[in-house]
Amino acid sequence: MRVALFITCLADTLFPDVGRATVTILERLGHEVVFPEEQTCCGQMHINSGYRQQALPLVRRFVRAFEEAGADAIVCPSGSCAALVRHHYAELAERTGDERVARAGRALAPRVYELSQFLVAELGVEDVGARYPHRVAYHPTCHSLRMLRVGDAPLRLLRAVGGIELVDLADAETCCGFGGTFAIKNADTSTAMMEDKLMRLQEAGVHACTALDSSCLMHLRGGIERRGLGIATPHLAEILAATGDAA
């Protein structure tokens, strides 16, 4: 299958290892990966912050970039960004007032997949040949859980990882407090939510907390590092790409 990688601006700039890991997994499974270099940002931050007009050029750019890629599927290592494109792009592309973009947007949205959903629901794969011999908690990020409804796809993938000890996290489905600009505009509430999540991670005594979104993990990592808690925050793709004992 020809798969176009939707990297997200965040992973491209701050967390390239997540992108590399995604490529590793897809290629290991025998798929051709293409990277449309015209992609920048899907516009989620602008839309969710209320800057709708500013987001429309980004929507137009995204639709064109991936339309030209001519891929069978568009795969993204972020539940949140995948959810925006999958569920809101048809309408957003409409709002650009450009009929060609609108048509392409409608055609494109259903072909966009979050990585774990793509592997489990589309490819029917659970064991991707990974090895990660550590005690790990999975934090279901809100948009993957409640917008994309990824269900247990990430857990199925994690259970098949060699050597992993997967533990249940108390209050797992409670938001970690990131929420995009919420983390800055309502920093105190965001921090209170994060501290509760960190407390649960400490109680679980894990080596690592994994998730489908680099953004939520960035927020948790920032809190973990500030407090010196020594919990790793690999993206799910990084665990699935791992084959050795090195964390």
Next chain:
Amino acid sequence: MSPAAERFPAAARTALRDPVLRANLRRATTTIRAKRAEVVSEVEDWEHLRARGRAIKQRTLAQLPDLLEALERRVVEHGGVVHWARDAEEANAIVVGLVRAEGAEDVVKVKSMTTDEIGLNDALQRAGITPYETDLAELIVQLAGDRPSHILVPAIHRSRAQIRELFKARLPGTEDLSDEPAALAEAARRFLRERFLTARVGVSGANFAVAETGSVCVVESEGNGRMCTTIPRVLITVMGIEKLVPTLDDLAVMLDLLPRSSTGERMNPYTSLWTGTAAGDGPEAFHLVLLDAGRADVLADPVGRQALHCIRCSACLNVCPVYERAGGHAYGHTYPGPIGAIVAPQLAGLEGPTTSLPWASSLCGACADVCPVGIDIPEVLVHLRGEVVEKARRGDAAAGERLAMEAMARVFAGRRRYEAAQRVARAGRAPLERMYGGAGHRPPPGLGGWTASRDLPLPAPESFRDWWRSR
């Protein structure tokens, strides 16, 4: 009406520093959440029931003017009087006028969000009329000179020990009061019984009104509501115009949805329905005050209008991680929590401190999953953020935010600009790390909120796209 002029982030900060409040809220919301989940899971096709609830409210709003006129006709046919109030001031003036005409010096009140919204108690007191709240939690809030902090559990922020101290200070004959719930309830009961038996006017809100029959419905748990709506000679009900359902069958759906979503009960203990007046039974006079107060304007917004579906169950508050930590007072409005964050700013016409409320959410979506009438709260929150930004032309924050957002949009709008910005960020990595790397460092402009509690992520030494090109 709320006196709060503080915006959410600042108001929340105060609440977050109160460990007793945090513990009270956590304990209470966790309990109600579990109860709701249990009784909802018993219903075979809960999702179908929710879809029916949503459809009923959509149909109601689409036909609202006709249904309101039908309601008025039925109420009048059955001996009631209908009053139309454009805003809080008109509604309060109507109620004060009716109480004065009866020559009463006090009224007994059923717990009502709508009368809280319009500030009726203050208006009555200014007119020399004493309002007595008769719901236990509302009584606690009233005796403490406090404000409700939850739609269903107004004193959720108070512990039993705090309530005992309050009663000992304010209710006669409570010197040896324990903090056992039964003892606290008995103390309130003794005090309230006297009020019920002497009041000449009862004031209520309405959970629902049925257009086809002209019936008004109040659901409650303590029996105080039934006392207020049956014993006094005059009954006055203040109701928002959106509280209507077309038929009794529609009401049945709502009465299935509401108790399970709100108190986590299969059925609420008391459901009172009345239609106008009946000779020799209950009040001799019934007045229904229909309140607009911004609702018609909300109805005009195709995305925002679903906020008017709300049946005030408060399930969204109980699952909201923001509400659980910040508490109801931080919202500075009668309607707190996720539903408040979409109702309050709309009722206020997107002006004033409540415009900060659409941002009082991480958009986690837990509220939308539990709403019994299918309100997509995150969708409305994002919509209102857009409306506020466009209306104010400076968003909810300093002009700096708009400038930053516009600059970033320009960067993202072109590949060359985007890649150049990545290179600049990378070049700045070392100085960034020195300047902002850890605790105690000065935060970068606009990012103080982040760095107060979290380390700042630094740009990677090599972007993904650079790696891709070089592989």
